[in-house]
Amino acid sequence: MTKVFFTTTDKDGVIVGDTGYDYPDLIAAIAQAKATLAEMASDNIPLQAGDVLSVSIENVRRDTVATMRLVFQIEFPTSAV
Incomplete structure (x- = not known):
């Protein structure tokens, strides 16, 4: 088992998760992070160019x-400018 923590970043700032979750391996934790990122995007897609949504996976040492x-x-094609 692998214990991990998740930290999320969106337009409102950074949320450092304080609850550790057990997964069989890092690949399973990445699958959960991908699902979380998709949920974040469906709730609130970034509004300005350069905005970022992210989910970081941290080990027990953080x-x-x-x-x-x-x-x-x-992006605008050069012919549109």
Whole structure:
């Protein structure tokens, strides 16, 4: 079992999770982080270019072992400018 903590970041700031969760391995924890990130995006997609949603996975020493990010970008073709 692997105990991990999740830290989330959105336009409102950073939330450092204080509850540890047990997963069979890091891949299972990443699957949960991906689901959490998708839920965050469905609740509140970033509004400005460059805004980021992220979920970081930390081990029991609170070292970050993986981070998932969604970045909102606006691109204009050069012919539209």
